[in-house]
Amino acid sequence: MNSIELEMPGVPENSSRKGGRRPLPESIEGYGEVRAFEGAFAKVGVGAHAHRPRVSRSVRPGQSKLLASIDEALERADLADGKTLSFHHHLRNGDYVLNLVMEAVAKRGVKGLTLAVSSIFPVHEPLVALMDSGVVTGLATNYMSGPVAKAVSQGRLKTPAVMMTHGGRPRAIETGDLKIDIAFIAAPCADAYGNCNGLHGKSACGALGYAVADAQYADVVVAVTDDLVPYPASPAEITQTMVDYVVAVPSIGDPQGIVSGTTRITRDPVGLAIAHKAAQVIEASGLLVDGFSFQTGAGGTSLAVAAELKDMMKTAGIVGSFAAGGITGYLVDMLEEGLFRNLLDVQCFDLRAVQSYRDNPRHLPMDASMYANPFSKGTVVNQLDVMILGATEIDLDFNVNVTTGSDGTIMGGSGGHSDTAAGAKLAMVVTQLVKARLPIVRRHVTTITTPGETVDVLVTDHGIAVNPVRQDLAEALRAAGLEVVAIQDLLAMAESMTGIPDEMTFSDDIVAVVEYRDGTVIDVVRKTK
Amino acid sequence: MNSIELEMPGVPENSSRKGGRRPLPESIEGYGEVRAFEGAFAKVGVGAHAHRPRVSRSVRPGQSKLLASIDEALERADLADGKTLSFHHHLRNGDYVLNLVMEAVAKRGVKGLTLAVSSIFPVHEPLVALMDSGVVTGLATNYMSGPVAKAVSQGRLKTPAVMMTHGGRPRAIETGDLKIDIAFIAAPCADAYGNCNGLHGKSACGALGYAVADAQYADVVVAVTDDLVPYPASPAEITQTMVDYVVAVPSIGDPQGIVSGTTRITRDPVGLAIAHKAAQVIEASGLLVDGFSFQTGAGGTSLAVAAELKDMMKTAGIVGSFAAGGITGYLVDMLEEGLFRNLLDVQCFDLRAVQSYRDNPRHLPMDASMYANPFSKGTVVNQLDVMILGATEIDLDFNVNVTTGSDGTIMGGSGGHSDTAAGAKLAMVVTQLVKARLPIVRRHVTTITTPGETVDVLVTDHGIAVNPVRQDLAEALRAAGLEVVAIQDLLAMAESMTGIPDEMTFSDDIVAVVEYRDGTVIDVVRKTK
Incomplete structure (x- = not known):
């Protein structure tokens, strides 16, 4: 969600804190002063950002490296x-x-x-x-x-x-x-x-x-x-x-x-159903027009969304501008079939992507700064229409955790999650409501990776919830005949299936500091007791 | 000439000053303190060079440029x-x-x-x-x-x-x-x-x-x-x-x-004869082997050298590594015929070069810093075997002027002249001995653009002169049956044809400061009287 034209998100009912704000210590031993997160775009475009000087050890002719x-x-x-x-x-x-x-x-x-x-x-x-x-x-x-x-x-x-x-x-x-x-x-x-x-x-x-x-x-x-x-x-x-x-x-x-031989679309019918619903949400959002831009991960459900989009774009005769990110063979297929004019690639996920990146001049490089650095003169994520995201947990404020498991152990991290959520016009989390008997929708996420103010919509196998700040989107979905539920209802459904999970207890020891893309601290990870 | 393994050039007979050293004021109004030229590599590789901080005005999603x-x-x-x-x-x-x-x-x-x-x-x-x-x-x-x-x-x-x-x-x-x-x-x-x-x-x-x-x-x-x-x-x-x-x-x-439709080889028989001799010098230098690298300008004689090389490389079955610089259709031909593996291109001189740069993945970009910045971590000019250079004047120390005409008026400048001369193993000036009734070989050049210590050999229609610091090269040329003369002899020949040119007189007013590639001042241009 790019929130330039939006107010800060309100605090939904049942929520105990503002989206993306955790109480944080003023300083952390071994880390230093904590500049607390103040909002997804609080630090962007504030004056000019100076880059540190580069140095080079100059090399004479004839000198070997x-x-x-x-x-x-x-x-x-x-x-x-x-x-x-x-x-x-x-x-x-x-x-x-x-x-x-x-x-x-x-x-x-x-x-x-x-x-x-x-x-x-x-x-x-x-x-x-x-x-x-x-x-x-x-x-x-x-x-x-x-x-x-x-x-x-x-x-x-x-x-x-x-x-x-x-x-x-x-x-x-x-x-x-x-x-x-x-x-x-x-x-x-x-x-x-x-x-x-x-x-x-x-x-x-x-x-x-x-x-x-x-x-x-x-x-x-x-x-x-x-x-x-x-x-x-x-x-x-x-x-x-x-x-x-x-x-x-x-x-x-x-x-x-190094790379997968191939990346694969999920065969799980639940995942396929979620992907189908996600594609319907994209269509209903009004973004699926000529010039459409898109990013998704290499997970099976995410790829299934790409496959749904492919059919929809073909049927409607839509030519997208670009697909970005870690690139898979599925996106290469879409490039080669003329569904996107270009790919913007920071990392190849499979062999077909490597091959295409080598041989197709429309398969373009982007470095990480061009991809997602919020202090640059403009990133590729800022140009994204739709981003498909995963979640380990998502809370009533739409805050997402992809850093820790629900037992508090680190098992991931943002990667491009927070960046693409902030940049894309439509940042969509797709997930099963319950995985391995654990509810994905939570009252509070164990760790905030991506602030809820940048997440627009959650698509699950039990319903679609729209961030309250995106009433426009909720109305568009309803107009397209899609049912929209409150995220509180998804929470209730999840908890009715799994019971209310026990609150984890943590020691005071901080083992990791979670920095938002602008360098402020959005959360910390504490040692489990 | 890359002089890593060489001593500083001696002062040839009849020469009144050390190669590339002019008396200079300590400071110049409107320019500031003068850091005088101290030798082609005096400042290279001396500690690490710091780059100034870059700045960026960061751009939010949705913001237009x-x-x-x-x-x-x-x-x-x-x-x-x-x-x-x-x-x-x-x-x-x-x-x-x-x-x-x-x-x-x-x-x-x-x-x-x-x-x-x-x-x-x-x-x-x-x-x-x-x-x-x-x-x-x-x-x-x-x-x-x-x-x-x-x-x-x-x-x-x-x-x-x-x-x-x-x-x-x-x-x-x-x-x-x-x-x-x-x-x-x-x-x-x-x-x-x-x-x-x-x-x-x-x-x-x-x-x-x-x-x-x-x-x-x-x-x-x-x-x-x-x-x-x-x-x-x-x-x-x-x-x-x-x-x-x-x-x-x-x-x-x-x-x-913007670009020439085509660049053309000289048809002038004198130019063609010089080019033939230049090619013989390259062959005799021992550098024309597999992996050979080459740069030349877009002038008619320079292109004629490329044409000679092409035949020689074909006959001998040599595959060069790269040709660099401003790129012409002639170098594109050599790429496409497999005589070079790659082109490294900072600027296209003609339409054929533009086309090739667009379509041929072996025709590579280089920015000016990669091309020639002496304080970088290593330039393309450092990788050059042979560079073909022009000259408006060249003196007994092999200092070259391409900045001013002999009347003292600015009509050019180094461009990549000094850079390629410093980097290439064999920096060769090709020119007619006399042009428009003016001698090209001079007792003193009007302006020093490129210091003689970086110029290896001068090829003219009246003979080949080798920089005295390159006795190895002179011997190789003689061993190949090429006649080598002293540059003093070329001066005498030129002056016998044109007479000794009148000394120009200049006012004290400095109209231009000639910086060597490392930022030191190698000469100044004064207003003519």
Whole structure:
């Protein structure tokens, strides 16, 4: 929901707090002063935002950037106690680079490092031991799952982890809120002078959009590749002007874990029914006209929405402007069938997306800052008509939690959730009302990831609820013959099926700070008791 | 010549000064303190170079960037006395944008502006009146010809013009030596959110490499287009994250002046003979092997060298890595025939180059900083094997003048001359010994543009002279059966044909400061008496 023309959302009945506002401490040990969330657009467009100066170690003709080992790169990059190292997650759960680098780092005996990793996956389990031994004491990430997330939840990291968003991360890097000393670029293809792309080589992953801000603003940038090609690597998503050193290693990742062979539409009839209803909501919203723009995740229900849209667009003869985001083969099909003029791609989810990104000039790159940085001169999310979102929990104020499970353990994070919700004209959460016997609609979400003021509508298998600030949308849906219920009714239905869940109890210890995309704190995660 | 492994050049017999060193004032009124040139690589790789902070006026969802007029853009951009406005020269002598903007600027009654224009052409004549009236009092450019150049030479600009190089300009912008308040991007194709390219539209000019640093570092960026397309403009050479405002105008330029229909090889037998000899020098240098890289200008003799090379590469079965620079159809042919793997393009010289840049994924973009900025993490010029250069004058130290005519009037400037000479392994000047009854080889050049320490060899119709610091090259040429003469002998031959030219006399008034690519002052241009 982009709320430029809207008033702040009111407080729905039964709700005990304003949307997106949690009581927060004034400062948090190991994090510092807390600038509390003040509203999705409170900090956007307020004067000009200064980016921190970039530095470059200039390179003479004849000077080589190719080093023999990661260890040599750490030496040249002046690795020392307390520095911040960054990594990106395009190799996903197939990534070898973070573990390779951190193994070399640990051998050098340094302590107190902060890692800025765009997302953390189960493959990064070796980090847990480095947290326990004090090699790593800080963590900033947009998403984490697996053993590292569990260890953070248990309080095994010395300082609270900082949970960012995909747009908040480049904002933090560009402004200097997150200063990176050494960035490591996992490069599926690179030349010895530092031109990198994700298109070629045995570890091809497609777009490298999340790595760009790191490469632009880190003091030292090291490209790590398993496909060193003659100059110039073509094309250059990361250029030689951003890279200080290049290291070739036997393998940067496991192709099986890097991209899915294919992403699949759900076969679950409940998911398909939700998707059908979601598509009806989009149609009723009036946004499905020529120039339509769209984003969805790679989940089975989200893809089912895309499949429904595809049929509707074909039938109506609608040509959309673009689909954005992490890109799947389904969106590639829609591009190739002429249903969208362009794709804007920050990350490829499957092999078909990688192929299309390589071969189709209408399949365009976007870096994370262009995608979603709220302090930039204008993001792609601002141009979105419709965004399909998931939710682990959603409350009566439409606040969404995708950071923690209902037991309080970190199992995700915003990624682009908050960014796309804020930018899109229609931000729609699609979910079953009850999953694994747990109600998704809650009185209060365990953790606020995305503020309710940016969420327009919730579509479940038991009904559609519209955010009260979007009466226009509710009326449009009713006019189209869709039934709209109050979210309180969905809560009642859910609780009638599951019972009222027990209130979780938490200790005072803060294990993670949830930053909204503008750098304010929207919530904290506390250690469970 | 890249002189990493070389000693500083000695002073050849008959030479009265060290290569590239002129006596200079300690400071110049209207310019400031003079940091004197100390050698081509004295400032490169000395610590890390800090870039000035970038700023952005962040844009909310729903907020439009499209303005009704250039005047409105000047209002929004806070135009005021003393500010610096920038323009780029991809529309060359067909450019309407600079004049359109400056007409609107003059109407607002501001004074004392500095213009940073990557190159100035005869079409920009209206600037002369703005210089006379005090609207424009400062000028920074890499090249100028025509009425503006003449007026500057006559001292009609209040402060000395600053002559930069194509690599020096982005260096100055990035470091903050040249702070741009408002940058105007002449965009052959743009969407209303500021994504721009030079590939489509009636004013298509191809690559926009010289505009990138302006768009990245100016406080306010205005795109001016005559082809406003639906979002997203595809591809985006300048992205929406760099652009604040977009203005549509009926025409940004005259297609006849923007690019040549075709660029042509010389038919002059003397030029062809020089080109043949130049090609023999390249072959004898040992650089013409697989992976060979090459740059040349669009002049008739330079293109003739490319044609010679093409035959040699075909015969020997050599596949080069890349050709770079301003790109012509001849280099496109070589790409398409498989003689180079890639082209690296900062600017297209003819329609065939524009077409190839649009359609061939191996025809790659490079911005001016990647091309030639000596303080970057590594430039494309550093990767060049052979560079073919022109000269208006060359002296016994191999210093080259391409800034002024021998009468002292400004008629050019470095462009990429100094940058490519510094980067390339073999920097070769090709020229007739005598042109229009004037000797090209001189005892002293009128203005030093490119220091002799970076020039390896001079090829003329009357013989080949090798820079004394390149004894290895002289030996290789002799071993290949090529006659090498001393540059003093070429001077004697030239003077025997033309007589010794009269020494020019100059006033003390400095009308232009010639900055080397690292920002030091290598020479000044004084008003003629």
